[in-house]
Amino acid sequence: MSECEPRIKFDPRGDLTLRVGPPDELTSNLFLVCSRTLARTSPVFDRMLYGSFAEAKPVDDKDWVVDLPNDDPASLTTFIRMTHGSFTEVPKTMTIDRLYALTTLTHYYDATQVLIPWIDPWLASVEDETRDSNVPPLKLLWIAWEFGRKALFKATARRILFECPASLLEPYLPPEGLQMPPDVIEKITEIRHQTIEAFLRVFRDMVAMLLVVDESPRWCRHASYMGHHRCESMILGSMTFCLARASLWPLPEADEVEESVVELYTKLTNLVIHDIGRQSPKGAEDHSECNPVRHLMEEMKKILNEVPDPITDMHWKQMDLQYKRLNPSDNSSCS
Template structure:
């Protein structure tokens, strides 16, 4: 027994029973309209499947196809669009509604039916990226399915910088949220590379500070067989700072729990002391490595390659073509502002 029956076509002769047992809605639809809109429905209704049209209608009764895995509300919206039964309220869908609708449309391979609203929805979803409470994985999927490379870049970069190890583990193991295939795995691998780049200046510096007299020393005033007071002060201060930040000994990238943004904030906040004005001839403040380290870390972030492979870009461009999306369909000001927010730094790529 269905909770409700909705007739979407006055001459419809197919009933779609949508939802799990005990919570189904019946939609009376035109099967030919479904087949034209979706190759999945075409194969289901007119191919060699059990749901195909009964050969003798009088013998088997009405034509009913059960879709227990689909959500009745989202499916009803999808079917209404296919049959042209919609109004201006479609322009005002929430992020969740857009997300669930694009998941259904993707499953039935019917992306083209969303063409009239794709740009409007992308603009709306893009306006939400500055809200920390926005579920970014859903935004990522919407950008992927609606063919917006600019929004996809923003969100993938946000995930790269802001997700910690637990966030990635949850996202990769969660089956309830649809995500672009292979994208999170790729971003996670890029995350480890970026973390390595952030820590490398510290590894290099420690190596330089421990150099004996047989190699060029770190101290700008070093003399052959002279004292190592300058290097010792810097090394001690650096080690103390890293210990206080719980980053000593320096961890390997796969062992880091925190996000890139969190690690960057901690590392850039280290205050490394130097020997200072030791005497009138030697000013050891020029030996302080803080400026060099911060410059290297900023370069590692601002010059990093955005986590998009050629396969990812090709798919999004295909969706962009299907939906007739306009490149840069939302305001450049919004893109810049969102990127700055997501990066938490003054400069972005």
């Protein structure tokens, strides 16, 4: 086999050789294909191969060879098998990584419609994978977007919002990182910051109430002028001790918090705050009712229940269009 002879002949009568992958791998990924099949399948390939681009067929009868150094060989292999009728060789299941790579490739070539017969079983297999994974599936967000699957997109976006730590989100903000739907990661990051700031504000406000001067309204239900500082001091000391044990004292700024929304919520709702309780003799005031835990938990739950949706009307409209494009006979949008 010569250096330029195709390693994989997807079409034995093909007229085009694709050299795929990084420059140091081009000679090991040579695919013999039918140029007309690719052109019928993809408007990008059509313009590339039959337009005025450098990839067009040579006029001097030289071998027609096109370099695709930026394409993933495994994904392009799957794509060509579909377009060239080798359906039995198309994988029946997909991992998230493989499906993400394939959909980014078909998106680039404007040919995602080729995947239609395999979309549902592939989505079933990657959703099973995400259920067993402790890592929020950022790549699944793109997959749901490319397939116009609104319910999957919304569920994945909210999971990322609640479960992603800061370090996992930051690399995927523009201009670096994974290919993502427009403005989604930015919106998730914004809402995550607002939610964490709201959590921390609950505790900042509580600290402020426990430190008020004698003339101001006091947190202790039995407070009197210059009296019962012991109750508030006990609560303040217990709360700051617990926050320190959770590495949250002094209370940080929201952009300093690495934990996910769920992790921070769990830490704050698991604080055990002590009070001085009922003092002797019997019948004296019961300061256990001054314990702020119930108040703090109610405020935290209220914040969690009011977290806004990171998905905008623009996202819904775009996914409706994509779903209808991939399912032209279905008059409804995929929920």
